[in-house]
Amino acid sequence: MPVLHNRVSNDELRALMLAETEARVTLSFYKYFRIAHPQAFRDELYKVMTGLSVFGRVYIAAEGINAQVSVPQNRFAAFKSALYAADAALEGLRLNIALDDDGKSFWVLRMKVRERIVADGITDPTFDPSDVGHYLNAGQVNDMADDPQTLFVDMRNHYEYEVGHFEHAIEIPSDTFREQLPMAVEMLEKDKGKNIVMYCTGGIRCEKASAYMRHHGFANVYHVEGGIIEYARRAREQGLPLRFTGKNFVFDQRLGERITPDVIAHCHQCGASCDTHVNCLNQGCNLLFIQCPACAQRYRGCCSAACRDELALPPDERRARRAGRENGVKIFNKSRQRLSLTRPGDKPEETDGR
Known part of the structure; x- marks a missing residue:
């Protein structure tokens, strides 16, 4: 049986996606329905989506499907037909088309079988997920x-x-x-x-x-x-x-799509008005946080002076520093003080980011 997963490196795939000239459509969809054999369902759908050059993230479980994908515009009709034909429960399924999209949202197709399509922690056997509002x-x-x-x-x-x-x-x-x-x-x-x-x-x-x-x-x-x-x-x-x-946060390369012009958030480093999420460029950290252009320049795309300085080290020394280090939650949360806020005029070295 052929290997039904990607075997090309992420860097190569991202470069190929960025080089594409064909327009793409980013969309999401989900459906709670009973899937008797999730792995078999996943493998068949994987072959269909691969054949249509679909990229994205798809989770399949016995309770249904949850997906965020990027589809070539000229294959959108074929994708829609194939998806609707995959199971009777999917016929006529609503597809949420992205609002603010350049088609560069994904560069690889990842399809995983999970226990739940959304991790909910519910163990009560009397809970009925179909009794919705x-x-x-x-x-x-x-x-x-x-x-x-x-x-x-x-x-x-x-x-x-x-x-x-x-x-x-x-x-x-x-x-x-x-x-x-x-x-x-x-x-x-x-x-x-x-x-x-x-x-x-x-x-x-x-x-x-x-x-x-x-x-x-x-x-x-x-x-x-x-x-x-x-x-x-x-x-x-x-x-x-x-x-x-x-802005509406989205879980792909865009990290957000604009709904209204209002900027209601602030840079996590200097407090300036900003709602641009980024990941720390130091791969040993990769923290998700909000960063304004001025702080992006000051910290070279990193969440702190410590990460900025570590990123500047030779690769071997950088790896040695990271060995055995526990990063914990990789999302900035003010209540957990994962990132120390700095203000204009502060010395960068005073921010340790840990």
């Missing part, structure tokens, strides 16, 4: 945003909320979805009589979260159909005011 379209979302008896709840991670969110939305401060679910129940317990509108990037997390809230006795639970991506698209098409402010 009511869908809301863009117009209904705006109507609910004006209702004082309605609470908007952001089911994304803290670093996603930081750069953009719905007006007055409640943040569930955590690094993972599995942490958020019980936190949301606890934080909203006193508001069980209100309307609860849950949202996320493309709909997959808030759909399951709505079912979890209903499982815990919340009656008036709603979720934004298609998440932020579909909401913004439909609101623009219909000439509706956008009630989401800022």
Whole structure:
């Protein structure tokens, strides 16, 4: 049987993608449905997507599929037909087309079989993921945003909320979805009589979260159909005011797509107005954080003076320093002080970034 995974290096694949002249479309989709044999389903779909030069990240589990992919524009119709034909449950599936896209979002196809398509930590056998809240379209979302008896709840991670969110939305401060679910129940317990509108990037997390809230006795639970991506698209098409402010974080090379011109976040190093996420150029760190152009120049794309100085070392010395080092969470979280903030005029050496 042929090896059904990529065998070319990431650097080569990225160079090939950047050299492409053919337009691509970035999109995401998900579906909760029963897959009897996830590995076999994955292998068949892998062959189809490879044949169509699809790049991206696809997770498959017994509970369904979750994908973010880049498709050549002239093969989009063929991709759509092939996806719909893969299983009867996928016929007519909504595809969330990226809002701010240059087609350079992915350069390799990675398809993995997992226990869950979204890691939720739910072990209760009585939980029914199909008992979801009511869908809301863009117009209904705006109507609910004006209702004082309605609470908007952001089911994304803290670093996603930081750069953009719905007006007055409640943040569930955590690094993972599995942490958020019980936190949301606890934080909203006193508001069980209100309307609860849950949202996320493309709909997959808030759909399951709505079912979890209903499982815990919340009656008036709603979720934004298609998440932020579909909401913004439909609101623009219909000439509706956008009630989401800022940037929508996305999990690909772009790291964000602009919804409104507002910049509501700040550089994690100097505090300047900025909402550009980057990864520390020091591969031994790779921390995800927000960095303004001035700090990018000052720290040479690194999160700290320590990482900047380490990156300047000869490769052998750099590897020796990194050996056995534990980096921990590779996402900046103010509450955990993973990155010391610096201000204009501070000495770079005073920032250790650890």
